[in-house]
Amino acid sequence: MTLTKRMIACLDVHGGRVVKGVQFLNLKDAGDPADLAAAHSEAGADEIVLLDISATHENRSTLLETVRKTARRIFIPFTVGGGIRSLDQAADVFDAGGDKISINSAALADPALITCIAQRYGSQAVVLAIDAKRRTSGSGFEVWVSGGRTPTGRDAIEWAQEAEERGAGEILLTSMDRDGTGAGFDCELTRAAAQAVHIPVIASGGGGNTQTFVEVFREGQADAALAASIFHFGWQRLTDLKQELQAAGIPVRLPC
């Protein structure tokens, strides 16, 4: 009897549709967000993350409508991110049915935003998302923002620690080097963060076959793993994946 490792299905949404790219590029249509969320939930996803990757001002109302429709269909935790820059925008997402918000660029620009939302809605409702990339020279991982377009010079692990101090409840850590490749999570990155903070770390980027998940939970010490394309396009059925993880000794929630 133990806390299980969470398997999180991520929906990258652009203009009201789920899309998926490789290393943040070459977007393919993957379907309707609410339908996919319901299907993933049925298949055993422990949580749904919806990220609005367009996140422009015109798209806010489209996003909130998508959140509303999706929230109606699922009875598991639901996290929404992308373009949330203020307490008011976070409040809109919570009102639309999100349980947690995920913030990224806006938190880097204004770290007090983490505390501000956490004080109003609780730390459990604030997920700090970090897009990290291995530095080309030297060691360590650098934080990138604006959907992976802009380097910040900041160290990803230090930023995770600061976010925890400021009230973040979880860290969603994406390896940009591995995103969409299916080649395996960056376990070194995940482990460094998991050892540096006392809040759950969600590994993202690189999930592929069962072994990649076993590795990120064992070697990467992740509390949860997030993946998108491998679930949407049917490479890996969540139900089977969880069975295989359990057989490999990883505690997971199996549907009753």
Place this chain on the structure above:
Amino acid sequence: MIAIVDYRAGNLTSVKKALDFLGADSLITSDPKDVARAQKVVLPGVGHFSVTRILDELGLQGAVESAIQRGKPFLGICVGMQWMFESSAEAPETRGLGLFTGQCERFPTQVKSPHVGWNTLRLRNFSRLLEDISPDSCVYFTHSYRAPIVDETVAECEYGGAFSAVVERDQLFGVQFHPEKSGPVGLKILENFCRL
């Protein structure tokens, strides 16, 4: 009608949404009169134990206590359950309802806190709320404080030691986890409450 008590502590729509899905008539309300006329009362809760003080400020505490005294089924969720105990180390100056004995304490430092995710229920005693729930079912938790094991603990959970996951006595029910976020298992638990 089931009154979902709104004390401005976060998002209650997910509880309402789950009750709607089950076809139960419910109402999110801050009006003591609605609580008084309800057949059942649900007190959800996320956030800080001290926000339960707002219940008193809104005149809701009296309405809730009166509903309990009249034997209406009452369900406290998360902080709503913790509030059924005497107090919490999170806000020692704020008094709970004292329906169950003991104080809620923080998780020990050797485990990550908050306790976030799906953990297993260990069933201890017969429970009407947990009728037809399999012994090793997983439910979704997210909390930094936990209630002690008491005589009325019908299910416990293990995380840095055992704590009360479900308490039950007569028409009083408290769950530390979020049934509205616990998939089919959580919906079944809410359905059991609706059927009381």
